[in-house]
Amino acid sequence: MLEIPLQNDTHRKIIHVDMDAFYASIEERDDPKLKRRALVMAHDPRQTGGKGVVTTANYVARQFGVHSAMPANEALHLVPRQLLTFKTPDFTKYRAVSQQIHTLFHQVTDLIEPVALDEAYLDVTANHDFNTTIELALWLQDQIRQTTQLSSSIGLSYNKFLAKEASEYNKPRGRTVILPEQAQLFLDRLPIEAYRGVGKKTAPVLQAMGITDGLSLRAFSQEALIAKLGKMGFELYRHARGVDNRPVQVRDAKSIGKERTYRAVLTTDGAVEEQLAYLADLVAAALAKKQKHGKTVVLKLRDSDFNTQTRRKTQETYFNGRDAIYQAALALWQEVPVKPKAVRLLGITMTALDPQQYENIDLPL
Numbered sequence: 001m002l003e004i005p006l007q008n009d010t011h012r013k014i015i016h017v018d019m020d021a022f023y024a025s026i027e028e029r030d031d032p033k034l035k036r037r038a039l040v041m042a043h044d045p046r047q048t049g050g051k052g053v054v055t056t057a058n059y060v061a062r063q064f065g066v067h068s069a070m071p072a073n074e075a076l077h078l079v080p081r082q083l084l085t086f087k088t089p090d091f092t093k094y095r096a097v098s099q100q101i102h103t104l105f106h107q108v109t110d111l112i113e114p115v116a117l118d119e120a121y122l123d124v125t126a127n128h129d130f131n132t133t134i135e136l137a138l139w140l141q142d143q144i145r146q147t148t149q150l151s152s153s154i155g156l157s158y159n160k161f162l163a164k165e166a167s168e169y170n171k172p173r174g175r176t177v178i179l180p181e182q183a184q185l186f187l188d189r190l191p192i193e194a195y196r197g198v199g200k201k202t203a204p205v206l207q208a209m210g211i212t213d214g215l216s217l218r219a220f221s222q223e224a225l226i227a228k229l230g231k232m233g234f235e236l237y238r239h240a241r242g243v244d245n246r247p248v249q250v251r252d253a254k255s256i257g258k259e260r261t262y263r264a265v266l267t268t269d270g271a272v273e274e275q276l277a278y279l280a281d282l283v284a285a286a287l288a289k290k291q292k293h294g295k296t297v298v299l300k301l302r303d304s305d306f307n308t309q310t311r312r313k314t315q316e317t318y319f320n321g322r323d324a325i326y327q328a329a330l331a332l333w334q335e336v337p338v339k340p341k342a343v344r345l346l347g348i349t350m351t352a353l354d355p356q357q358y359e360n361i362d363l364p365l
Contacts, residue, residue, distance in 0.1 A: 039085050153167045190213060256294075293350070314352065
């Protein structure tokens with residue numbers, strides 16, 4: 001059997017953001033007394049006849065062996081009763097916090113692939129706001145902390161598989177970077193159970209083959225792994241060599257925006273207004289191309305100290321055309337209470353989008 005040749009695309013820069021014990025951390029933030037408890041996010045099985053599944057647990061509960069997808073009733077047998085607290089998840093609250101975090105994501109890129117409320121991939125290959133991508137990743141982690149008072153773990157690498165492995169490597173509050181020249185050593189040392197996709201059923205099969213880590217996995221041919229594990233075998237063969245060429249999959253855009261970073265900062269109202277007109281042209285053209293229009297204009301600005309502000313204007317009717325977008329952005333700029341002395345970045349984004357066949361209709365009263 002001929003082996004399928006591998007091509008490894010290493011040009012991308014992918015960040016994987018994974019919030020630490022997201023639901024439990026939000027509840028601890030809102031009620032600090034829970035930090036000293038073994039907090040299990042699930043319906044209390046003593047009130048449900050033993051039914052229910054653990055959504056997540058805080059790090060105190062995890063020390064006793066509680067984990068996601070475990071029957072909630074099992075937590076009763078693992079954790080001392082005097083420490084144990086069950087709490088029913090509040091997904092309305094968690095979605096609102098997730099939206100705050102995604103707003104921060106959009107400050108660095110629009111190439112975002114959400115995986116869950118607490119997890120996403122960001123393609124920042126084309127981002128030029130920061131001197132290095134590592135600086136960008138650290139800034140993002142810090143902004144999440146400042147905005148939500150929650151911790152996250154961040155992995156940075158050249159593909160999604162490695163970025164995910166990196167974010168898992170040093171939780172909580174982890175910061176792990178895997179450069180192309182470091183990838184093989186990292187993967188060779190990684191326990192086979194830590195490879196994405198290797199679960200309770202696959203791990204024993206691999207261990208029976210003598211595969212305990214990435215190095216021993218790499219000793220097996222493509223043919224042997226496919227014969228034993230099918231499609232999963234081919235995935236493992238690729239991952240053991242740091243290959244994952246999947247792009248970040250952006251869902252149907254909920255916003256369309258354009259922004260520019262200025263090497264020569266803008267220091268006058270006239271310069272800002274000129275750039276707002278230019279950005280409004282770009283946004284109007286992008287909306288026309290996508291056949292969309294929206295009811296909310298967002299102005300983003302960043303000063304020379306990397307302080308970022310966003311302001312928005314929403315109206316009941318759609319903003320149609322370049323002039324309407326420009327006038328809204330200009331009004332938002334004029335409303336900024338303390339204008340920065342030097343503007344390093346400007347952006348205009350249209351949100352609350354609908355297809356252009358949805359029109360403004362004035363109904364007579």
